[in-house]
Amino acid sequence: MDRRRFLAGTAATVIVLPLVPASATQEAMAEAIRRVVGAATPIEGRVKLDVPPLVENGNTVPLTVTVESPMTTADYVRAIHVFNEKNPQPNVFSARLGPRNGKAVVGTRIKLGDSQRIVAVAETSDGRFWIAGADVIVTLAACLEEST
Amino acid sequence: MSNILVNAPKTARRGEIVEIKALILHPMETGFRPGPNGRIIPRNIIERFTATWNGAEIFAMEMSPAIAANPFVSFFAQANESGTVILRWTGDEGFAVEERVAIAVE
Amino acid sequence: MTRRLLVLGLVLVFASSWAVAQVAADKRRSGYQDMGEALQKMQDDDTANPGMLFVQLGSQLWAKPVGAENKSCADCHGAAATSMKGVATRYPAIPQGAERPVDLEGRINLCRAENQKADRLPPDNRDLLALEAYVAHQSRGMPIAPPYGPILDAFRAQGEGIYRRRQGQLNLSCAICHDDNAGKKLAGIAIPEAHPTGYPIYRLEWQALGSLKRRLRNCLVGIRAEAWPLDAPEYVALELYLMERAKGLPLETPAVRP
Numbered sequence: 441m442d443r444r445r446f447l448a449g450t451a452a453t454v455i456v457l458p459l460v461p462a463s464a465t466q467e468a469m470a471e472a473i474r475r476v477v478g479a480a481t482p483i484e485g486r487v488k489l490d491v492p493p494l495v496e497n498g499n500t501v502p503l504t505v506t507v508e509s510p511m512t513t514a515d516y517v518r519a520i521h522v523f524n525e526k527n528p529q530p531n532v533f534s535a536r537l538g539p540r541n542g543k544a545v546v547g548t549r550i551k552l553g554d555s556q557r558i559v560a561v562a563e564t565s566d567g568r569f570w571i572a573g574a575d576v577i578v579t580l581a582a583c584l585e586e587s588t
Numbered sequence: 589m590s591n592i593l594v595n596a597p598k599t600a601r602r603g604e605i606v607e608i609k610a611l612i613l614h615p616m617e618t619g620f621r622p623g624p625n626g627r628i629i630p631r632n633i634i635e636r637f638t639a640t641w642n643g644a645e646i647f648a649m650e651m652s653p654a655i656a657a658n659p660f661v662s663f664f665a666q667a668n669e670s671g672t673v674i675l676r677w678t679g680d681e682g683f684a685v686e687e688r689v690a691i692a693v694e
Numbered sequence: 695m696t697r698r699l700l701v702l703g704l705v706l707v708f709a710s711s712w713a714v715a716q717v718a719a720d721k722r723r724s725g726y727q728d729m730g731e732a733l734q735k736m737q738d739d740d741t742a743n744p745g746m747l748f749v750q751l752g753s754q755l756w757a758k759p760v761g762a763e764n765k766s767c768a769d770c771h772g773a774a775a776t777s778m779k780g781v782a783t784r785y786p787a788i789p790q791g792a793e794r795p796v797d798l799e800g801r802i803n804l805c806r807a808e809n810q811k812a813d814r815l816p817p818d819n820r821d822l823l824a825l826e827a828y829v830a831h832q833s834r835g836m837p838i839a840p841p842y843g844p845i846l847d848a849f850r851a852q853g854e855g856i857y858r859r860r861q862g863q864l865n866l867s868c869a870i871c872h873d874d875n876a877g878k879k880l881a882g883i884a885i886p887e888a889h890p891t892g893y894p895i896y897r898l899e900w901q902a903l904g905s906l907k908r909r910l911r912n913c914l915v916g917i918r919a920e921a922w923p924l925d926a927p928e929y930v931a932l933e934l935y936l937m938e939r940a941k942g943l944p945l946e947t948p949a950v951r952p
Contacts, residue, residue, distance in 0.1 A: 529653065
């Protein structure tokens with residue numbers, strides 16, 4: 441392949457890329473979310489997903505989900521689900537909550553194999569679903585273990 | 589030997605919303621990684637974490653292999669009456685441990 | 695009277711600003727300062743810091759009788775909070791009557807072999823790391839204070855020689871990365887100044903607690919050099935030099951690092 445044809449090929453790839461349909465893993469995440477929300481359309485809002493935008497190591501990424509809710513018996517958050525796009529499985533965790541929690545806040549630490557989008561979905565007691573997403577860039581540690 | 593660290597207040601005012609944090613020693617082996625011999629290391633994760641307050645479930649979490657090794661969980665609870673909070677972790681290979689903390693409500 | 699107070703006040707102002715200047719003049723950075731806020735918070739919060747699981751395990755092992763003597767660490771040393779306070783700031787050190795320095799895990803194994811008549815624990819054994827973490831944790835916040843003496847100084851000089859020597863297929867010395875290029879990025883991460891302020895550390899890459907020896911082996915692999923055997927004196931010599939470089943910096947055990 442001569443240089444000009446190579447460059448032309450590269451340019452074509454760049455133009456074509458955005459037209460490529462969503463990857464299988466993005467679809468897997470969408471499917472996992474559909475299994476939770478059913479026919480409902482999740483509404484953007486009420487959910488705050490705290491995760492560092494740039495993480496030094498994907499093995500342990502702190503993540504906190506906060507949902508705006510009075511957490512009374514009449515109006516509370518029933519569940520919080522977190523999904524990811526590029527790990528081997530789309531589900532990260534599903535937490536079940538109730539008015540007894542007082543605050544709809546759940547914290548944990550997750551693994552991220554690669555830079556990707558994380559999505560949190562909250563289900564409120566009125567049957568509605570709320571959604572928020574965050575993009576995380578995962579850098580790789582240098583000087584790792586010997587591979588034996 | 590206990591491999592669990594729990595942080596919860598010993599006392600709380602009635603109705604106060606308290607934070608409960610828990611950390612447990614566990615590899616959370618994903619089941620997707622090859623071992624030194626090239627074969628996949630079998631999955632070994634905690635699948636479920638629950639918290640009860642005087643026997644009533646107040647929080648539960650289903651975990652996946654995407655939860656980091658030595659899992660950390662934090663959540664809140666409203667202190668309505670004095671009692672015992674039991675945190676319970678269950679998972680692969682028959683893993684089942686629990687930790688109790690007493691919270692006195694004034 | 696007022697004049698004397700004024701002079702005293704001025705002296706105080708100068709003294710305090712001199713102290714501030716001294717601190718400001720110390721440009722050394724612990725790896726802690728190169729981490730993002732999320733990881734700093736993880737280290738600072740004792741129920742979020744996974745290293746604290748091992749410190750807790752170490753506190754249980756401290757009180758557990760072992761070996762033919764059926765003695766626990768506590769049987770000789772009492773409460774670690776008093777007897778072990780500051781100890782880790784002074785290691786590696788030369789055990790009484792010995793001719794070469796040992797690191798903290800070497801010292802723990804000596805105690806096991808001589809006083810408890812128990813098996814030595816292999817490097818990076820979980821119980822050994824837990825005991826080491828528990829002992830070093832008693833010095834958290836205290837400045838590193840290396841001991842001196844003819845033997846220690848000789849080993850420390852050997853350690854500096856290793857630190858400055860080019861080795862491996864990449865032909866790099868420790869100094870090229872950690873002195874000349876510290877703070878610059880390697881694979882997206884800031885190269886630390888290599889101050890061993892928090893060992894044993896919980897390294898996220900390992901998803902476990904690990905020793906300085908394990909970290910040094912990772913460095914050697916990084917520069918494509920052959921790692922020394924696990925019982926090689928080079929590790930202790932290098933640690934002596936690194937602790938001298940880090941003299942005065944506060945211990946953080948158990949530190950969290952990416």
